[in-house]
Amino acid sequence: MLKNVEHIGIAVKNLAEAEIRYSRLLNIQPYKREVVESECVSTSFFQIARTKIELLEATNSESVIAKFIDRKGEGIHHMAFEVDDIAAEMKRLEGEGFVLLNEQPKRGADNKLVCFLHPKSTSGVLIELCQEIKNG
Numbered sequence: 001m002l003k004n005v006e007h008i009g010i011a012v013k014n015l016a017e018a019e020i021r022y023s024r025l026l027n028i029q030p031y032k033r034e035v036v037e038s039e040c041v042s043t044s045f046f047q048i049a050r051t052k053i054e055l056l057e058a059t060n061s062e063s064v065i066a067k068f069i070d071r072k073g074e075g076i077h078h079m080a081f082e083v084d085d086i087a088a089e090m091k092r093l094e095g096e097g098f099v100l101l102n103e104q105p106k107r108g109a110d111n112k113l114v115c116f117l118h119p120k121s122t123s124g125v126l127i128e129l130c131q132e133i134k135n136g
Helices: 015-026 064-072 086-095
Strands: 005-011 032-036 041-048 051-058 075-082 106-108 112-117 127-132
Touching: 005 064, 005 127, 015 041, 015 051, 051 064, 064 075, 086 112, 086 127
Parallel strands: 005 051, 075 127
Antiparallel strands: 005 075, 032 041, 041 051, 106 112, 112 127
């Protein structure tokens, strides 16, 4: 079951500049910066109450984020929802006719397992499912 909006992902051309802009906008500093090698992105996270803003900068020109910015410019890239059991939620959503972009959950940023839903099956919005990775 989808619990709440975990974060909103925003594609940016320059992470350092965007961090300054969002720090001024939100009146807080990012709590974490992380490179996700498998996705070829550098990320920066801000948190307001339970919702996070994830800024995403491509680390190379072949990155999904670089291609997104080339097509659409900077802006909202995806919306992520927190789930308790990502495998069960993937199975449920696939059964409801949604198209999954991943056959299995994969490790994402901020200590999460993630899976994406194709925007063609979600009215043009890239949806990410996120499950906290339990340590131990």
